[in-house]
Amino acid sequence: MAIVEHVPTIRRGLGTVVATASALWVGAYWLNERAWDWLLHGAWGMDPGANLTQSVHFFFYDVIKIALLLTGIIFVITVARSFMSVERTRRLLGGKREGVGNAMAAGLGTITPFCSCSAVPAFIGFVAAGVPTGVTLSFLIASPLVSEIAAGMLWAIFGWEIALLYVVAGWSIAVIAGWVLGRLGAERWVESFVFQTTLHGQALDPSVGLSLQQRVQMGVEEVGSILRKIWPYLLVGIGIGAVIHGWVPQDFFASVASADNLLAVPAAVALGVPLYSNAAGIMPLVEALFAKGVPMGTLLAFMMSVVALSLPEMVLLKRVLKLPLIGLFIAVVAAGIVAVGYLFNLILT
């Protein structure tokens, strides 16, 4: 909070502050691997080939790397997304029919800043604007499934091709799943108060009328709030990743989770449902498993399942959607994720 409260006072030097922070970030990122190499192998004389050294090196190096990546990516994305809002999305979607509407809603779902705790008022607002239920569902599916933060992490760790595949696949799942649920008559299973509640007054668009300084401040706050929320997951993920990195033999997982094993993808999706974490939180685990031979399609399916199908999210949606629709929602999205997993394993091998 200390840093955050200082941001408004340094009005004139906003550019200087952002430039200095960026330079420090680049310096720290460059230094990270070199510093741990020097410290562990050089100063402390640990054997670079030993299991313990490799685990310890992976842990410290990855903690710093992931923290730096998250800080940079969350900041940039939050500032960029402060120009979008649910209110603006609603205006863009109003009067759109199914099909085109689903495609737009899934795209807007990925770039609109949205907290699932706003799912209920947003649902009411969309219905009031005449947005079809299936189109609204495309938005609600895409929002957690296609996370720019996850895409940014994938880009930094695995390259832009994987990041792009992830975004396109997640978007397609949201478009198709929303469309299918709309065709199945999803309105029937929407709680009736949603249709009875009216939106009074002029909606205040949070993306309009902010100074650049306020947007930068939002970026700083968001970095703090996400890191505070996910650090335990991150440490556990990196810890497990470190053990895998140091002690599990190369290609150990290739035997159980190879692309030929057709059960691996559905098993990964099923495993992801009870696990609830931010996409960024499981990235170290994904990285370590990939290095030991688990195919990318299986890993992406696992990651998508962790972020898009979670119990807390379903509890929130339960306020607006009746149980049969929640069931269908899970079934359609899970089927889409499994299909994407198979497809990627096919393309990427």
Next chain:
Amino acid sequence: MNVKILGPGCANCKRLEANVTEAIEALGAAATVEKVTDYGAIAGYGVMSTPGLVIDEAVVVSGRVPSVSEVTALLSRA
């Protein structure tokens, strides 16, 4: 002065509440703070992104957590 905090009780709503409390204390203002958690009532104010801040029945902030100094400015304007 009547201040309402709109939101189902998520992390951002709690941060907004803390900032509002701090701003009111700093101003020494006589204000009643009310939390509105009912979704129908929240939508009734035209708010789709929580948290929302309502001062004397007018929505002044929605979808973000204003800093203590911003809340102070908003309160002294009302």
